[in-house]
Amino acid sequence: MQGVALALNVKWNGPASSRRWRGAVTVAVGFAMFVTGCSRSPGLGHDFFSNAGHRAYLAPFHPADFHHPTVITNPYFPLAVGASWRWKGQFRQQPYEQQDLVLNYTRRIDGVVTQPVVDRDLVRGQIIAGSIDYYAQDDEGNVWYLGEATEHYVNGHLTDHADSWIAGKGGALPGIFMPARPALGKRRYQQEYAPNVAADVEHITSISRSICVPLRCYAHVVEAVETTVLNPGVASAKYYAPGVGLIGEDTKSGDPYSYALTSFTWPGAAPAGGES
8 A cells, every 4th residue: 555544435515526547347247356447357367367567568667857837737637625526327237336526735746746536436335446546637637647546355354455556666667548639540549557557558549539428418529449459359438528638438258247437516606527
């Protein structure tokens, strides 16, 4: 856990809101194998796959390029202290819910001050996993992902902190979570790298989708397909709306699941749906 206490029992003031989602969910009935932040099940990466050396899509990282790293204004992944998101969906006919909240503190990682976001994941109303994820925005507007401290639960009981990683420790490196200007035809980008733990890669497949979720309908939606060497053959499509961030995710290949935005709250404003 890198000495970080997870704030998974924070008080959610006002309507909790939905979130951007970074990983494929793998939930087995009676036992939760869930990925928060990385598209792999806790432990499986260590046992069956290796991503050692798989860093081909990592962008160069320079701490000097981050002058206001916690001012995160990227329209497809905006963050502000107190902002919250909530998504609901299903996996294997089980009701699934995810909640995100931007926390009111910072943490310096690998020479850059980051903005923590707490994530909670529930199946049938019971927590199965949680994490604190660390983000920063560079001077060009790219949002970087610099680590996650995770918790996993079975039957409501904490079992492990598998899949935690922090950039600059144990060979882990940061990656771009959301480009400043998503565009078609550009190189894939790697969101994270930690040996045998994290290796998500995304590429933009559309910048003009129109998507309806329970909260509302959105235009100018970016679609990104995510894959990982830790789960060959598994791919998911994630949808990002301007002014909001992640509004949903669907399986492209692998176990079927989906979830979509049901609420979104920005600090100092009434609950809103972002830009149309």
